[in-house]
Amino acid sequence: MSLSIEIQKNSDPRRAGAVTIKLIGSLDTETAPELERQMTLCLAGPINDLVFDLAELKFVSSAGLRLFQVARKQMVARGGGHASFINMQPQVEEVFAIIQSLPGIGIFKDLEALDRYLATRPRPNVWPGTQK
Amino acid sequence: MILELHATPGEVMRAVETLQEFAQAQGVPEKTIFGLALALEECGSNVVNHALLRDAQKQFQVVIDYTNNAFVIELRDGGPEFDPTAATDRKPQAEDDDLPGGWGIQLVRRYTDEIHYAREGNENVLRLIKRVSLSADEEKLRNKPKPSTDH
Numbered sequence: 001m002s003l004s005i006e007i008q009k010n011s012d013p014r015r016a017g018a019v020t021i022k023l024i025g026s027l028d029t030e031t032a033p034e035l036e037r038q039m040t041l042c043l044a045g046p047i048n049d050l051v052f053d054l055a056e057l058k059f060v061s062s063a064g065l066r067l068f069q070v071a072r073k074q075m076v077a078r079g080g081g082h083a084s085f086i087n088m089q090p091q092v093e094e095v096f097a098i099i100q101s102l103p104g105i106g107i108f109k110d111l112e113a114l115d116r117y118l119a120t121r122p123r124p125n126v127w128p129g130t131q132k
Numbered sequence: 133m134i135l136e137l138h139a140t141p142g143e144v145m146r147a148v149e150t151l152q153e154f155a156q157a158q159g160v161p162e163k164t165i166f167g168l169a170l171a172l173e174e175c176g177s178n179v180v181n182h183a184l185l186r187d188a189q190k191q192f193q194v195v196i197d198y199t200n201n202a203f204v205i206e207l208r209d210g211g212p213e214f215d216p217t218a219a220t221d222r223k224p225q226a227e228d229d230d231l232p233g234g235w236g237i238q239l240v241r242r243y244t245d246e247i248h249y250a251r252e253g254n255e256n257v258l259r260l261i262k263r264v265s266l267s268a269d270e271e272k273l274r275n276k277p278k279p280s281t282d283h
Contacts, residue, residue, distance in 0.1 A: 001145055028148070029177040030141040059166070061173045062235040091166045098235055 001059065003031035005038050010051075018049035024056040027064035036067055043074050048081045051114065055087035060095050082106050086114055135194040137176075139184035144176035147194045151205070158198055160264055167243030168203055171260050174236040175207050175216070183211025183256060198264075205260040214256060215249045216240075 004024040019042055027035060042050070050071050068083060075081035084106040088096065096107065108114040135150060137143040148169045155165045176194065184190040192209035219237045240247060246261040 001149060026145075028141075028145055028173055029180070030145045059169065061170055061177070062239060063177065065235055091163065095170070095239065098238060 001026035017047055018051055019047045020051040020053055022053040026059040028061050029063045032063040050075055051084045053086055057092055060092050084114055086110055133196045137192055138188050139180045139190045140188050148173050151196055164264055171240045171243045172205055174240050179209045183209045201264045203262045207258045209256050210254055213251050217247050217249045
């Protein structure tokens with residue numbers, strides 16, 4: 001099983017400072033280290049929201065949950081940032097039940113639902129480097 | 133079916149893929165296959181990472197059996213004695229995510245019906261059991277004669 005990782009910086013002003021990571025395939029004990037590597041690079045940059053698009057994620061184990069937890073902690077540490085998850089498939093959602101109650105985790109049906117939330121949310125502290 | 137595996141993450145996933153293919157061939161529902169795959173991934177990873185410390189020279193064994201609508205997955209390793217069934221489920225806490233193992237066994241419990249641990253000689257033996265409910269259509273598909281490959 002394999003995992004494709006697509007990272008996209010959002011140009012949409014509604015999601016300024018957000019990065020979307022699209023995961024395709026299986027996030028497991030074999031593939032998690034590559035996501036960790038790419039996520040570390042990503043989190044070194046000036047971002048204040050991380051969005052995981054899981055529409056095509058077919059499998060996730062605790063190795064993947066651990067990385068999501070790392071992302072959550074880092075975003076919270078940035079002063080109000082969030083790790084958000086969209087387009088989750090039912091089987092993956094069931095696995096997520098273990099961590100979904102943690103602070104700083106946002107699960108949304110799709111991008112529209114996420115945008116509605118972002119529009120009403122108080123703006124998080126901006127990570128150094130994003131202030132204009 | 134018996135698989136002899138080296139202590140690497142890649143070998144764990146090889147076992148998972150073998151299980152998935154085997155279960156699909158038996159007409160097992162996708163949701164059940166997902167749970168079985170997850171349980172094997174978690175337990176196999178535990179063996180590789182904690183019992184055998186990712187030493188690729190070391191090996192462990194996975195046995196997969198499907199009889200009377202019940203899956204039995206047995207993992208056997210020569211690592212130090214460790215009973216994962218003794219671990220208690222932990223509620224997710226904001227700051228304890230670096231602790232290994234807690235979520236894994238929780239997921240295994242969720243997706244299997246029984247988990248049994250035994251120390252046999254110098255080996256840890258973990259047996260996972262999942263009873264499978266097949267719908268009438270799935271039973272029909274399962275019992276359908278396979279097309280002959282004779283020419």
